Amino acid sequence: xxxxxxxxxxxxxxxxxxxxxxxxxxxxxxxxxxxxxxxxxxxxxxxxxxxxxxxxxxxxxxxxxxxxxxxxxxxxxxxxxxxxxxxxxxxxxxxxxxxxxxxxxxxxxxxxxxxxxxxxxx
Numbered sequence: 565x566x567x568x569x570x571x572x573x574x575x576x577x578x579x580x581x582x583x584x585x586x587x588x589x590x591x592x593x594x595x596x597x598x599x600x601x602x603x604x605x606x607x608x609x610x611x612x613x614x615x616x617x618x619x620x621x622x623x624x625x626x627x628x629x630x631x632x633x634x635x636x637x638x639x640x641x642x643x644x645x646x647x648x649x650x651x652x653x654x655x656x657x658x659x660x661x662x663x664x665x666x667x668x669x670x671x672x673x674x675x676x677x678x679x680x681x682x683x684x685x686x
Contacts, residue, residue, distance in 0.1 A: 566637060566682050570627035570643035573640045573675060574620045581620065585613025619643060634686060635678050 583591030588609040589600045600606055619639060626636020651669045654661065 566633050566686065567627045569678060569682055570623045570633065570640065573644075573679075574623035574627065576672065576675075577616050577623075577643075578620045579586055581613045581616035584609040584616070591623050605659045634683070638685075641676050641679035644679065648672035648676060 580591075588606050592598055592600060592609065596669060598605075600609075623636050624633070626634075627630040648669055651661070651665065651672070653667070655666075660666070
């Protein structure tokens with residue numbers, strides 16, 4: 565179960581990261597109402613891509629080497645709950661986001677919760 569969790573988490577986050585980094589105008593512009601008309605915006609998204617891909621590499625390592633599995637699951641849990649917390653804070657402070665971003669909250673809460681179950685079982 566741990567291996568599946570890490571592989572699914574890594575694969576999903578890698579797709580988001582690559583969208584941010586290689587096609588920010590398409591990936592972000594088609595999902596939310598955020599114009600990508602500034603080099604700084606694209607630069608920030610490409611930096612986020614690098615951060616996400618760094619974690620993805622660790623998650624794949626954890627999926628392939630049991631010695632790293634528990635630490636990798638822990639980072640997925642913190643990553644997912646961290647994103648969800650930020651989105652929930654924005655929901656309270658800023659109001660309702662687009663349906664896509666609202667759905668992301670549930671995906672992140674679900675992935676974080678699944679990771680907690682894996683940690684409890686291991």
